[in-house]
Amino acid sequence: MLVEFVTIDGRAIPLHPLGGCSGKGGDSHGGTVRVADGQCIKTRCPKCNEPVFFIRHNGGSVYIDPPLGPPWLRHPCMPDQARKHVPEINPKISSVSPEASHMLGRVRGLITGVVIKAELVSGGKQAVLTIAVAQPDPLVLLMRSPSFYFVGRMVILRPAKRALYSAEDPADVFLIDRALYVPSGLRSPEFPLLQEGASGTAGPDDAKTRLKLDGETRGVAKAYRKFLMQGLSGPWQAQELASIIHLLDGRSQDDAVHLAAVLSLQKCIDHGDPNAALLLAKNLHSERREKLASWFRMYSPLIIDLSRLDKKFWFVRDAEHKILPFNMEGARSNPVFRHGRNAQRR
Numbered sequence: 001m002l003v004e005f006v007t008i009d010g011r012a013i014p015l016h017p018l019g020g021c022s023g024k025g026g027d028s029h030g031g032t033v034r035v036a037d038g039q040c041i042k043t044r045c046p047k048c049n050e051p052v053f054f055i056r057h058n059g060g061s062v063y064i065d066p067p068l069g070p071p072w073l074r075h076p077c078m079p080d081q082a083r084k085h086v087p088e089i090n091p092k093i094s095s096v097s098p099e100a101s102h103m104l105g106r107v108r109g110l111i112t113g114v115v116i117k118a119e120l121v122s123g124g125k126q127a128v129l130t131i132a133v134a135q136p137d138p139l140v141l142l143m144r145s146p147s148f149y150f151v152g153r154m155v156i157l158r159p160a161k162r163a164l165y166s167a168e169d170p171a172d173v174f175l176i177d178r179a180l181y182v183p184s185g186l187r188s189p190e191f192p193l194l195q196e197g198a199s200g201t202a203g204p205d206d207a208k209t210r211l212k213l214d215g216e217t218r219g220v221a222k223a224y225r226k227f228l229m230q231g232l233s234g235p236w237q238a239q240e241l242a243s244i245i246h247l248l249d250g251r252s253q254d255d256a257v258h259l260a261a262v263l264s265l266q267k268c269i270d271h272g273d274p275n276a277a278l279l280l281a282k283n284l285h286s287e288r289r290e291k292l293a294s295w296f297r298m299y300s301p302l303i304i305d306l307s308r309l310d311k312k313f314w315f316v317r318d319a320e321h322k323i324l325p326f327n328m329e330g331a332r333s334n335p336v337f338r339h340g341r342n343a344q345r346r
Contacts, residue, residue, distance in 0.1 A: 039132060040054075041053070046077075063077070068133075069112055070110065097167065097169060104156055109191055110156055113134070114154055138181075140181040143176060144175045159188070181225045223244045238267045257292065266328070268300070277302060
């Protein structure tokens with residue numbers, strides 16, 4: 001197993017591109033792993049009605065007294081389902097491991113949450129983690145490695161070091177490339193990482209802990225935050241939506257592909273520019289690319305050659321070398337992955 005080491009606070013910490021030291025990792029399906037019951041919410045104790053944080057992670061659950069950070073004390077009214085052997089009458093039990101409490105207990109600015117989804121991006125070289133953090137919206141981070149190790153686990157984010165730790169074993173730590181979306185309640189001018197997801201701008205460059213943001217990457221991050229906040233409602237540009245297709249999955253991706261495909265055809269009509277259509281095809285898996293190419297052929301004269309690395313294109317023309325007409329009505333009414341068998345091209 002490949003293990004990369006980084007020095008944080010004078011300690012050599014192993015970074016695991018494919019999982020933790022134990023070799024454990026999440027099971028992937030189509031490049032995405034999610035957990036159905038992961039939670040991190042602000043609520044009230046069912047017994048005493050005091051404000052608490054409820055966390056469901058890794059097959060267990062726990063109620064934590066505010067704040068959602070050090071010392072992570074378990075609320076005394078409720079049993080800790082993740083630590084059933086702990087006497088319920090002891091109110092001074094931390095909900096994180098002694099190692100995590102010792103290493104991070106005096107650090108300012110920590111964010112605690114549960115990873116509810118991980119998705120491979122950048123050709124499988126990185127992962128996007130979606131983390132429930134007791135806010136109306138989740139925290140979304142682009143990690144430097146493709147690991148699914150944290151899915152379903154309670155984690156601790158240390159923004160100043162751009163590091164994400166396991167609450168069970170802080171020796172399991174992964175470095176963060178950048179924040180794609182930060183809920184408004186967590187944004188802080190003290191930490192550049194927590195401003196990236198708000199404005200789309202990068203903080204000071206640190207070669208040891210992050211990759212430099214270029215204009216294209218900032219555009220993708222901005223578009224992804226837009227999707228998280230408003231979905232497909234509101235105005236979208238074809239290139240903008242096509243750039244984040246690989247970050248979506250399931251029905252969300254199906255609907256986004258259809259809208260992006262329609263916008264791409266309209267761009268071809270208005271400007272003769274198929275670049276958005278090419279980007280859309282590039283960001284889909286091979287099987288879906290073929291379906292998209294077939295959809296383009298059905299409702300437009302646009303032909304995309306997906307067998308080439310640079311993905312060439314051309315328009316079908318008539319005997320007078322004029323581009324054949326587009327069937328935009330058919331394109332709008334027939335989704336790429338769910339169009340009817342009897343759909344007519346013209």
